Amino acid sequence: MKELLNSKFTGSVSVPGDKSITHRAMMLGALTKGETKITAPLISDDTLRTLACMEALGATSRKTENDYIISSPGRDQLKSPEAQLYTGNSGTTTRLLTGLITGLGLNASMNGDSSIEKRPMDRVAAPLREMGADITLKDDKYPPIQIQSSPLHTIEYIMPVASAQVKSAILFAGLFLDGKTIIHEESPSRNHSELMLSQFGADIKTEGNSVILNGGRELVNSDIVVPGDISSAAFLMVLAAITPDSDITLNNVSLNDSRSGIIDVFEDMGVDFEITRHNNSGELYGDIRVKYTENLKPFNISGDLIPRLIDEIPVLTLLALSADGESRVDDAEELRFKETDRIRAVVDELNKIGVSFDEREDGYTVKPAEIPDISKISFKGYHDHRIIMMLIIMAISSNQEIHIDDPSAISISYPNFLDDLKSIRGDK
Ligand SMILES: O=C(O)C1=C[C@@H](OP(=O)(O)O)[C@@H](O)[C@H](O)C1
Numbered sequence: 340m341k342e343l344l345n346s347k348f349t350g351s352v353s354v355p356g357d358k359s360i361t362h363r364a365m366m367l368g369a370l371t372k373g374e375t376k377i378t379a380p381l382i383s384d385d386t387l388r389t390l391a392c393m394e395a396l397g398a399t400s401r402k403t404e405n406d407y408i409i410s411s412p413g414r415d416q417l418k419s420p421e422a423q424l425y426t427g428n429s430g431t432t433t434r435l436l437t438g439l440i441t442g443l444g445l446n447a448s449m450n451g452d453s454s455i456e457k458r459p460m461d462r463v464a465a466p467l468r469e470m471g472a473d474i475t476l477k478d479d480k481y482p483p484i485q486i487q488s489s490p491l492h493t494i495e496y497i498m499p500v501a502s503a504q505v506k507s508a509i510l511f512a513g514l515f516l517d518g519k520t521i522i523h524e525e526s527p528s529r530n531h532s533e534l535m536l537s538q539f540g541a542d543i544k545t546e547g548n549s550v551i552l553n554g555g556r557e558l559v560n561s562d563i564v565v566p567g568d569i570s571s572a573a574f575l576m577v578l579a580a581i582t583p584d585s586d587i588t589l590n591n592v593s594l595n596d597s598r599s600g601i602i603d604v605f606e607d608m609g610v611d612f613e614i615t616r617h618n619n620s621g622e623l624y625g626d627i628r629v630k631y632t633e634n635l636k637p638f639n640i641s642g643d644l645i646p647r648l649i650d651e652i653p654v655l656t657l658l659a660l661s662a663d664g665e666s667r668v669d670d671a672e673e674l675r676f677k678e679t680d681r682i683r684a685v686v687d688e689l690n691k692i693g694v695s696f697d698e699r700e701d702g703y704t705v706k707p708a709e710i711p712d713i714s715k716i717s718f719k720g721y722h723d724h725r726i727i728m729m730l731i732i733m734a735i736s737s738n739q740e741i742h743i744d745d746p747s748a749i750s751i752s753y754p755n756f757l758d759d760l761k762s763i764r765g766d767k
């Protein structure tokens with residue numbers, strides 16, 4: 340990390356492919372007879388877990404220079420896996436596959452790492468059981484998950500939490516059922532499943548905060564081009580905004596409105612940035628240029644904005660340290676159910692550098708702070724990629740090395756993180 344110190348950050352980077360879109364492309368590609376070409380997917384620990392699970396069901400994959408090709412014998416030929424499926428650290432893999440396997444009428448057992456074993460799965464089991472699924476959980480809440488094939492029917496479901504993983508699991512289970520699966524959300528969550536299902540020929544539409552899937556249609560392959568992941572770009576965007584003399588451009592980043600809440604926050608705080616949108620149908624994307632900005636205003640993040648930037652909240656907290664007043668996060672209790680309790684982790688780690696938080700169940704108020712000498716502090720990463728990368732950005736922006744107990748989890752979503760940082764470093 341030494342080589343990243345005493346730097347400003349300039350130039351352009353193509354951040355890795357969107358994790359949510361890559362998971363879904365691998366799953367729908369495996370479900371649809373023939374070949375699906377996925378261009379510029381994210382290849383990381385989490386998405387490789389999805390790929391391995393789809394192969395265990397009977398799909399195959401091969402890699403070309405830029406693409407992954409998924410081949411499927413068709414959904415009728417997919418089979419119940421012989422061994423337990425291993426979903427690693429990936430909540431998306433675990434929850435979406437629970438819906439998909441239920442919809443396929445297969446039997447499977449599924450488990451992940453020690454973090455997955457603590458993440459609530461009753462939120463997917465409840466609607467799927469309403470559809471007729473036979474699902475068993477540990478303590479009726481956690482993995483391992485056992486799914487036994489059983490007859491299903493469509494449901495109309497009011498989502499108790501804003502979760503694209505739960506919404507997608509229900510949609511995947513309803514895909515081959517005759518009739519309408521209807522889901523109502525209070526705050527819309529990311530809509531990648533809806534967009535991709537539509538691209539694969541499903542009869543699906545969104546009306547206000549409701550999604551209506553008319554099931555039973557055969558899916559047809561469609562090639563997928565994966566834009567850059569705005570959740571990964573967020574780390575570099577924040578770094579550029581708080582590091583003097585920086586000016587970076589992130590190419591071809593997803594600007595899907597259900598994911599781009601960070602742009603709204605940058606605008607409200609007065610960050611110097613500009614966006615060049617590219618014309619396309621389906622998933623929106625464009626280039627994001629961010630420059631170092633003085634005199635940032637504090638942020639207030641709550642309500643419908645939360646699902647649009649849920650994974651970016653840890654790194655946005657760094658931006659709050661540079662603001663000229665107290666910033667607030669409300670309505671973000673979901674952060675407590677991620678790879679680790681991200682409210683706890685942010686508060687505990689930034690408390691170590693003297694940041695003052697007023698912590699609540701669903702968020703916090705945070706005061707601006709200078710980052711002190713951190714050379715004698717030991718930080719914890721909680722095996723959570725978003726916490727680890729936030730801590731690294733905190734260190735680099737203050738020109739210091741950092742001791743994190745175990746930074747290896749970066750490979751869950753952004754294996755080239757340090758190399759991308761090196762590619763935009765410039766001498767002061
Ligand atoms: O559907 C997805 O791809 C995701 C949905 C979000 O989780 P929830 O569905 O739990 O909100 C997000 O935090 C996660 O990183 C990816």
Ligand SMILES: C=C(OP(=O)(O)O)C(=O)O
Binds near residue numbers: 430431432677678725
């Ligand atoms: C919460 C995340 O992922 P998942 O739920 O798939 O583990 C994340 O990537 O921040």
